[in-house]
Amino acid sequence: MISLLDYGAGNVRSLRNAISKLGFELTDIRRPDDILNAEYLIFPGVGAFGAAMQRLNALGYTEPLQEYLAADRPFLGICIGLQSLFEGSEESPGIPGLGVIPGVVRRFSERRLAVPHMGWNGLRLQRDSALLSGLEQQRFYFVHSYHAEANAENARWVLAETDYGGAFVSAVQRGRVAAVQFHPEKSGQAGLEVLGRFLGGALDQPSLAAAAGPPTQVAAGSEDRRPSFGGKGGEQDGEQDGEQDGALPTQLTKRVIACLDVRSNDAGDLVVTKGDQYDVRESGGEVRNLGKPVELAQRYYEEGADEITFLNITAFRDFPLADQPMLEVLRRTSENVFVPLTIGGGIRAFTDADGHVYSALDVAGEYFRSGADKISIGSDAVETVETVRARGGGDGSSAIEEIARVYGNQAVVISVDPRRVYVPSPEATERTVIETAIPGPNGERYCWFQCTVKGGREGRDVDAVELARVCEQLGAGEILLNSIDRDGTGSGFDLELIEAVRSAVSIPVIASSGAGRPEHFSEVFERTGAEAALAAGIFHRREVPIAAVKAQLSADGIPVRD
Incomplete structure (x- = not known):
């Protein structure tokens, strides 16, 4: 059972159509219990962080969603669906996120960059994953003003980074919980490939990302920390970020x-x-x-x-x-x-x-x-x-x-x-x-x-x-x-x-x-x-x-x- 968490904001018709195009059928989450009954869950967040979280809370979805994630069940978040996994966002101060991943989502602050980060950019994989491996040369469609950054506390989650001024987190995965900052349903054939892999059970396949273990709620004083992936930002639209570990930087296209x-x-x-x-x-x-x-x-x-x-x-x-x-x-x-x-x-x-x-x-x-x-x-x-x-x-x-x-x-x-x-x-x-x-x-x-x-x-x-x-x-x-x-x-x-x-x-x-x-x-x-x-x-x-x-x-x- 593939379930869609449509909380009523933004365009999810394209996602529905993409999934149908791939030969799969969807059911809609209509009440909190439906979340825990789902076998595969997709959270297509579109819009503002605060509006999304407030809607989840009003519908009674927050606690069952946190329980579903903690149980390491198949999950794909998209855009706000990725950002919501963090503790909060500068876009909506005082409104907590789901708190699964340590860190606060921040606004792009480099003055010479146009914000939102809008258009087609690439991925720089940080580990093996059946969800994204082999797609490093593809471009995906991004549209967002806020981004997550890798650090010592959340590094075990980071699956891919993308450069825009500096490096930001463009995909996360731990166990069978994954999320992407880009929109696969708007990324042409490459995006359909990502959706097809998720729906085809890619998160169940052994990989370094899956081996990292199931997700947990943020815990103060946790001992399990890894070094950050990527750099902290370069002077030329993030070019130095990818070069620090020998990988080429990604680039936003015209x-x-x-x-x-x-x-x-x-x-x-x-x-x-x-x-x-x-x-x-x-x-x-x-x-x-x-x-x-x-x-x-x-x-x-x-x-x-x-x-x-x-x-x-x-x-x-x-x-x-x-x-x-x-x-x-x-x-x-x-x-x-x-x-x-x-x-x-x-x-x-x-x-x-x-x-x-x-x-x-x-x-x-x-x-x-x-x-x-x-x-x-x-x-x-x-x-x-x-x-x-x-x-x-x-x-x-x-x-x-x-x-x-x-x-x-x-x-x-x-x-x-x-x-x-x-x-x-x-x-x-x-x-x-x-x-x-x-x-x-x-x-x-x-x-x-x-x-x-x-x-x-x-x-x-x-x-x-x-x-x-x-x-x-x-x-x-x-x-x-x-x-x-x-x-x-x-x-x-x-x-x-x-x-x-x-x-x-x-x-x-x-x-x-x-x-x-x-x-x-x-x-x-x-x-x-x-x-x-x-x-x-x-x-x-x-x-x-x-x-x-x-x-x-x-x-x-x-x-x-x-």
Whole structure:
């Protein structure tokens, strides 16, 4: 009996689909006794540490879960499922973890690193294990702001480390209890291999990790200690950590993302479209149709896309939770696509025809349950920044704050649609101005990047730099940075815009709009420090294959996932 401990947070649909894809059936934990009756238990923690632990406590799951672990029964924790095994987390001071592994989970603190640690990274195994052995050359998908570190007290647990600034614990195992910081259900074929090994009884096979004995609760003054694995951090993104024991350091790759703008055509069917400066209609008036969303997403997964983003550009006319076709796109896509899925469009509070109020959190929750890993907020973010500016700060009520509080910062992406506004001098506006190498129509040497709403049709007195900074403060975990000026031109990304925003925030930035050839991806990574780059039309029309982009990046020495 394989049991899933779904406590109600985040996207577990993809995990369910991955397990089904591997030929196994799941049962759900519905009451505390189900935990002790499980034969194999999976704990897919998604979201914030405190919210997860409080939910476990409220459901009465904490004590039976601790008993199950202490009995050395087959267990696989994922992400928060790993972090919960520790004594606590800096993310939620005062809220205890399960206390199985000594130590406190800490936030990434290296200033030059984007946080969350988001994307594809490798593993450096510290011991033999049937769960992970032979997968050292593979990349796995990570998305987290907090991490565990190996030390003398927990070293016997450490199965693998990964480098990001310094070494952090990316997998643990002792006996038949294991957990991973990465998301196997979002790590393509390599992740499915890990899940298949666990479900196939890998933790029952003899290995050095299994020989370490069953887990125990943290005990003060314990005599059984081993030296720490790995180092304490190097100066070059953790490179010295792996080199201390002769192993190569792991490296976070740059991400290549396929974006699908989805809307209803005039016949009412959902299609993938693409606009030129956001105009999605052909000369004859028909909505440009570049394919069906589920089929295209499957194609991009097979071609090596690191993530897939759906942007619903049909503007909800009534109530987003009634938009079943788009929810169905997510559900069907997640059945066969095992990389992260982002959904944008209509993530805001609504009141239905009967007067029932649904919060942005309610709407986001439905998308997560349908298969989304991240939600993208666009026009509503601009309005939020205007409100915060007038109020002098956030008050916890915005969609960004609500969703981040429950699902974690990494679940919230801000989609920005700016356009250039040229000015004769920096003093001509209160907005953030740059000196540009691309002069304006009257030779202006300065410009600012005005945020727009309603699909680029309406400008607001908010600039992209201000919006990114405020949204980061409110809890957003990533910026999707579009450019109305470059959209559909194929002339390359707006490097000045991307650099201005990237240098203003410490969260990852996705460059978007303007890619026309593989060299544009290398250019944006080399000159701006963006963590990811997104394209749509050139992929849809097969003008530039994803494989060609990755080959170019690799040839230019930029790390990518094969």
